[in-house]
Amino acid sequence: MLALYVILVLLAYGLDQIFTGRAAFLHLGAVTATIMSFNVLMIIIPNQRIVVADLKAGRTPDAKYGKIAKVRSTHNNYLTLPVIFFMLSNHYPLAHSTDYSWIIAALVFLMGVSIRHYFNSNHARKGSPRWTWGVTIALFLAIMALSLAPLFSHKSYDEPALSELSLTEQQIKLAQSPHYEDVRDVVLGRCSMCHASEPFYDGVRWPPKGVMLETDSQILRQAHVIVTQSGLSHAMPPANVSYMEDEERQLLIRWYNSSFANGKS
Numbered sequence: 001m002l003a004l005y006v007i008l009v010l011l012a013y014g015l016d017q018i019f020t021g022r023a024a025f026l027h028l029g030a031v032t033a034t035i036m037s038f039n040v041l042m043i044i045i046p047n048q049r050i051v052v053a054d055l056k057a058g059r060t061p062d063a064k065y066g067k068i069a070k071v072r073s074t075h076n077n078y079l080t081l082p083v084i085f086f087m088l089s090n091h092y093p094l095a096h097s098t099d100y101s102w103i104i105a106a107l108v109f110l111m112g113v114s115i116r117h118y119f120n121s122n123h124a125r126k127g128s129p130r131w132t133w134g135v136t137i138a139l140f141l142a143i144m145a146l147s148l149a150p151l152f153s154h155k156s157y158d159e160p161a162l163s164e165l166s167l168t169e170q171q172i173k174l175a176q177s178p179h180y181e182d183v184r185d186v187v188l189g190r191c192s193m194c195h196a197s198e199p200f201y202d203g204v205r206w207p208p209k210g211v212m213l214e215t216d217s218q219i220l221r222q223a224h225v226i227v228t229q230s231g232l233s234h235a236m237p238p239a240n241v242s243y244m245e246d247e248e249r250q251l252l253i254r255w256y257n258s259s260f261a262n263g264k265s
């Protein structure tokens, strides 16, 4: 059980390094669900078949099969609630979109155990271990604290002045492109209300994912992600809240392509 927990936490940490919290949680849910399914398909059912076959043949089944199956079904029992949480977690930005999402995931797995332990004991008529409520509440408060932590920290989003940064050859081309002036207007008009060191879009308190799009240097150095998020896909602005036109998305693509030697401008 402990080994499984360590594996899941390592996985949460690893996924968090590669993906956004939102995607990491979904993957974690999918992996957990796969583990649970394989526990049933590869361990619990085959062991039960062996036991049934032994009984039918009049042999006394080896108790080890039952024990192994019991361990795996306990794993599944403890994972039931977390797996549902992770599979639905896209709806909970307060859990996944924080700096500590993998720690939150680790605590959610523990809550799965503490909540189930109460009901398991209760159903087995082994009393009502009320202390599990205390543990669950403490875990939940810890998750809330981690989730809200950014509200109380003052991250600084200052960046070195443009003069201190050297632009790559491609970025210089992007700056010199005849489209650049229009591109800058589009980005300032459609993106920087959120993507600013001090965003003024209601409810956005810091630049989402630290992406700031206010200065020439920021726009030029992030040309690639601007084009992938808003030109090639419609991921940004979210739900097109700032009414970006298709023509503007095309402009971003033309601008980006024009920076390649053989670019179609």
Ligand code: HEC
Binding pocket: 020, 022, 097, 187, 190, 191, 192, 193, 194, 195, 201, 204, 208, 209, 211, 225, 226, 227, 229, 230, 236, 237, 238, 241, 242, 244
């Ligand atoms: C209403 C606020 C808002 C507006 C307007 C907006 N964004 Fe975003 N942007 C967000 C949020 C929120 C995220 C973080 C999404 C997440 O955590 O998955 C984000 C993330 C991003 C990212 C990082 C994506 C990643 O997964 O690494 C880029 C790049 C980006 N936005 C570019 C843009 C561009 C370009 C525009 C304008 C065309 C724009 N955004 C407009 C809110 C906004």
